[in-house]
Amino acid sequence: MNILKSRLDYLFSSTKGLVLVAIAMIALTSAIWGMLSGPLAEMGIREVVINTLGMDMVPAEREGRIIILYHAIAMAVVAIETYLINGLLKIKPLLKTIINGLITVGYIVTMIFGLGFAYFGHNWAFHGLYIAGLTLIFAAGVLLVIALWPWNKEVRQPDMDYARTRGGLDLERVAFFATAVTTVISALFGAIPGSFFGNGFEVFLAENIIRFPEKSTMEYSIIGHLHIMLALIAVMITLIIGRWLNFKGILHKIAMPLMILGTIILNLGVWGVVTPMEPIAHMVIYVGATPSMLAALLLLIWSWRMLIHNGTAKFAKPTILQKLKALVEDPLKFGPTWQMLFMNFSTSGLGIFMAVKLDEIFRVWPAREERIELTGHWHALSLVIATIILMYYGDISGLKGKVRQVFGWAIIFFSDLALAGITFFEMKRLFVTEAEQQPIVNGLMLAVDTGLAFLLVLLATLMVWRLIDLFNKNGRWSEEKEQELDQEVVS
Amino acid sequence: MKRIWFVLVIVSLLLAACTPVDLSAPVPSVDTGINPNSWALIPAGDFYYGQYNTVEYTPAFEIMITDVTTSQYADYLNAALSSDAIKIGEWVITGYYPGDTYTGKKHEERIDAGDWLYIPLNDPSQHILFDGTSFSPEQGYEDHPMTMVTWFGALGYCEYFGYRLPSEKEWEKSARGTDTRAYPWGDDIQRSNANYYASRDPFENMKTFGSRTTPVGFFNGTIYPDGYATLDSRSPYGLFDMAGNVWQWTADIYEGMHYRFLRGGSKDTYEMDLRIFVRNNATPTYFSPGVGFRCVR
Numbered sequence: 001m002n003i004l005k006s007r008l009d010y011l012f013s014s015t016k017g018l019v020l021v022a023i024a025m026i027a028l029t030s031a032i033w034g035m036l037s038g039p040l041a042e043m044g045i046r047e048v049v050i051n052t053l054g055m056d057m058v059p060a061e062r063e064g065r066i067i068i069l070y071h072a073i074a075m076a077v078v079a080i081e082t083y084l085i086n087g088l089l090k091i092k093p094l095l096k097t098i099i100n101g102l103i104t105v106g107y108i109v110t111m112i113f114g115l116g117f118a119y120f121g122h123n124w125a126f127h128g129l130y131i132a133g134l135t136l137i138f139a140a141g142v143l144l145v146i147a148l149w150p151w152n153k154e155v156r157q158p159d160m161d162y163a164r165t166r167g168g169l170d171l172e173r174v175a176f177f178a179t180a181v182t183t184v185i186s187a188l189f190g191a192i193p194g195s196f197f198g199n200g201f202e203v204f205l206a207e208n209i210i211r212f213p214e215k216s217t218m219e220y221s222i223i224g225h226l227h228i229m230l231a232l233i234a235v236m237i238t239l240i241i242g243r244w245l246n247f248k249g250i251l252h253k254i255a256m257p258l259m260i261l262g263t264i265i266l267n268l269g270v271w272g273v274v275t276p277m278e279p280i281a282h283m284v285i286y287v288g289a290t291p292s293m294l295a296a297l298l299l300l301i302w303s304w305r306m307l308i309h310n311g312t313a314k315f316a317k318p319t320i321l322q323k324l325k326a327l328v329e330d331p332l333k334f335g336p337t338w339q340m341l342f343m344n345f346s347t348s349g350l351g352i353f354m355a356v357k358l359d360e361i362f363r364v365w366p367a368r369e370e371r372i373e374l375t376g377h378w379h380a381l382s383l384v385i386a387t388i389i390l391m392y393y394g395d396i397s398g399l400k401g402k403v404r405q406v407f408g409w410a411i412i413f414f415s416d417l418a419l420a421g422i423t424f425f426e427m428k429r430l431f432v433t434e435a436e437q438q439p440i441v442n443g444l445m446l447a448v449d450t451g452l453a454f455l456l457v458l459l460a461t462l463m464v465w466r467l468i469d470l471f472n473k474n475g476r477w478s479e480e481k482e483q484e485l486d487q488e489v490v491s
Numbered sequence: 492m493k494r495i496w497f498v499l500v501i502v503s504l505l506l507a508a509c510t511p512v513d514l515s516a517p518v519p520s521v522d523t524g525i526n527p528n529s530w531a532l533i534p535a536g537d538f539y540y541g542q543y544n545t546v547e548y549t550p551a552f553e554i555m556i557t558d559v560t561t562s563q564y565a566d567y568l569n570a571a572l573s574s575d576a577i578k579i580g581e582w583v584i585t586g587y588y589p590g591d592t593y594t595g596k597k598h599e600e601r602i603d604a605g606d607w608l609y610i611p612l613n614d615p616s617q618h619i620l621f622d623g624t625s626f627s628p629e630q631g632y633e634d635h636p637m638t639m640v641t642w643f644g645a646l647g648y649c650e651y652f653g654y655r656l657p658s659e660k661e662w663e664k665s666a667r668g669t670d671t672r673a674y675p676w677g678d679d680i681q682r683s684n685a686n687y688y689a690s691r692d693p694f695e696n697m698k699t700f701g702s703r704t705t706p707v708g709f710f711n712g713t714i715y716p717d718g719y720a721t722l723d724s725r726s727p728y729g730l731f732d733m734a735g736n737v738w739q740w741t742a743d744i745y746e747g748m749h750y751r752f753l754r755g756g757s758k759d760t761y762e763m764d765l766r767i768f769v770r771n772n773a774t775p776t777y778f779s780p781g782v783g784f785r786c787v788r
Contacts, residue, residue: 037761041761042688042689058673058678059673059674059678059679059680059763059766060542060671060673060766060768062763062766063542201543202542202543208770211598211748211750211772212748213596213597213598213599213747213748214747358598359598359600363598363774364774364777365773365777366738366753366771366772366773366777366779367750367770367771367772367773368760368764368771433614433616434616434759434779434780434781435512435514435615435616435700435780436511436512436514436615437701438512438697438698438699438700438701438702439511439512439698439699441701442697442698
């Protein structure tokens with residue numbers, strides 16, 4: 001009995017254990033639900049999965065199913081970020097325990113009963129539990145905001161190397177706080193219209209109404225919600241990575257105010273879509289996104305300089321090649337910021353190009369083509385976020401030597417292969433006609449599927465390794481049980 | 492060394508994917524036994540409209556049981572040319588359209604009165620041939636749906652014969668009947684129900700040219716000589732291809748937008764787009780190998 005208890009203690013009360021459980025839940029969901037679309041559907045595997053698991057796939061309910069699936073996965077990601085924040089920042093132990101407890105129960109209930117309701121017949125008790133799960137996550141979010149309150153004396157920043165006010169207010173903590181507050185508020189922008197449309201049993205995917213000139217306030221709210229939640233998850237992971245790498249110095253002092261400002265303005269723009277400000281909301285969003293992205297760029301510059309500096313300390317006058325080698329020596333520390341840079345090609349750059357050429361190019365194409373770009377670019381951003389989390393997890397799992405190299409570079413190579421494939425697929429109409437596209441589509445899908453398949457294999461290998469470790473009495477888990485992330489911040 | 496081989500294999504696979512498509516690859520010759528000149532009567536009455544089944548009403552009307560074929564469109568062009576109802580430009584056919592009301596909404600574009608594109612003639616996907624004096628369908632595509640036609644070209648055809656394009660409501664009622672089914676034949680879809688992306692019909696080759704149109708009325712329950720068995724996929728009113736094969740232009744013009752709506756999904760879309768209530772839209776000048784139309788009267 002004690003054997004089981006000690007494992008459960010690790011999995012559900014230590015930061016690393018909680019992160020592992022959440023990653024495993026996402027991996028399992030991705031593995032099963034990934035077989036319902038794309039090439040596996042074309043190959044007929046979809047039907048096998050549906051029949052084997054007894055799924056009930058009513059055609060008219062596809063949009064509702066997808067919304068619940070997105071939420072099921074997103075809530076686990078939000079939980080991971082919450083664990084990481086609680087592990088990295090100074091948080092009162094009681095609040096930390098309550099927040100982690102609430103969010104863990106919340107996302108697991110959301111995931112199990114949400115997917116149960118959406119894909120396995122409509123048991124309304126399951127739907128109620130799904131909503132209850134989301135509510136618990138919201139409550140955890142509110143508590144996280146309280147826990148992150150940056151004006152408490154005990155969380156003042158005494159070190160002048162970090163962004164702080166003269167009075168010692170920790171501006172990095174303010175950035176975490178601002179992101180958490182705006183995330184909780186932005187969740188309401190989904191919850192309220194969700195109740196409105198859900199009670200009428202009418203759901204819709206934002207990409208399907210994007211061209212309608214008149215949208216209701218509730219529709220705008222949903223569109224704003226889905227954009228800002230993903231953006232805030234991205235902002236939060238940037239802050240987390242910065243904390244892990246121990247971002248500091250002059251660039252930190254510039255970046256944190258930018259991050260706070262950007263997050264607040266970005267949110268004001270998104271919230272503005274449900275107010276008379278709607279016509280200028282997009283402009284406000286651009287204004288907000290700029291400082292946020294600039295802050296991420298400063299983190300990138302600082303972290304690359306830090307990697308180069310640490311890696312070439314043994315040389316009196318390092319050459320360019322030695323600097324480059326030092327930069328890429330540790331893929332798990334280089335990778336997260338590299339992915340942020342690559343994101344500018346696969347997501348941000350594409351988004352800006354679309355916005356600039358919208359009427360000239362994209363609105364000339366049928367809505368379905370525009371839908372591919374819209375869904376493609378946020379799937380790409382989600383993948384970028386997932387890989388960053390995986391790389392951080394690889395580090396806190398204690399991967400070393402060749403395994404660390406293979407794990408890190410495989411994530412970077414295969415995810416970037418998939419992302420590049422997705423990006424060209426989205427833009428294919430710029431360089432190939434519908435009639436002549438098939439070989440190019442096949443080539444791009446080969447790249448995308450190869451990338452994603454290897455990523456999933458990598459993830460599965462990691463999970464199996466961690467599962468086997470749990471059977472070992474003195475496995476890695478027994479050490480991780482006592483470890484906390486703030487002790488492992490890069491020095 | 493191993494890394495080089497790995498990169499070479501990947502690059503070779505990608506290069507192999509860039510082989511040009513033979514757009515003139517032969518199409519199987521099939522007699523579906525369906526007469527594209529037939530019409531179905533849709534009675535007046537209520538029906539369930541849209542994904543959330545709001546109750547709507549249409550008066551009685553008739554609708555073509557198939558999409559307009561390439562052959563029918565070639566005949567129309569010949570007739571219209573002799574009566575000066577169309578104009579021949581540099582590799583294009585145009586015709587007059589009286590224009591839309593412009594309201595200046597965001598992203599709205601002007602559709603003014605004037606000559607608008609009906610079909611392009613120099614696109615390799617065009618199955619209408621023009622020898623300088625008359626039009627003819629490309630061999631093998633005579634009974635395939637007319638594609639590469641703009642909304643103006645679809646409207647021009649229908650109006651020339653005194654017909655019109657179906658409204659979205661008319662289209663949906665014709666496809667669905669009076670119940671809440673998701674597809675014209677019922678609530679489930681199988682590959683032999685319709686022509687959609689990777690549906691493995693005999694006209695498709697996903698390694699080369701991809702999905703191609705099937706002759707109108709192909710999915711009628713026939714087992715064809717090559718052994719390919721189709722399911723009878725007609726709608727409750729006996730219409731064919733109301734899901735898959737080609738998107739179909741509809742008539743509605745909505746205030747504040749210049750887009751025209753397309754229904755039914757196509758050979759190039761997954762089955763989710765074949766659900767009756769799914770709406771696609773495009774500028775009225777858009778043409779594609781996956782877009783056609785049918786008329787009502």
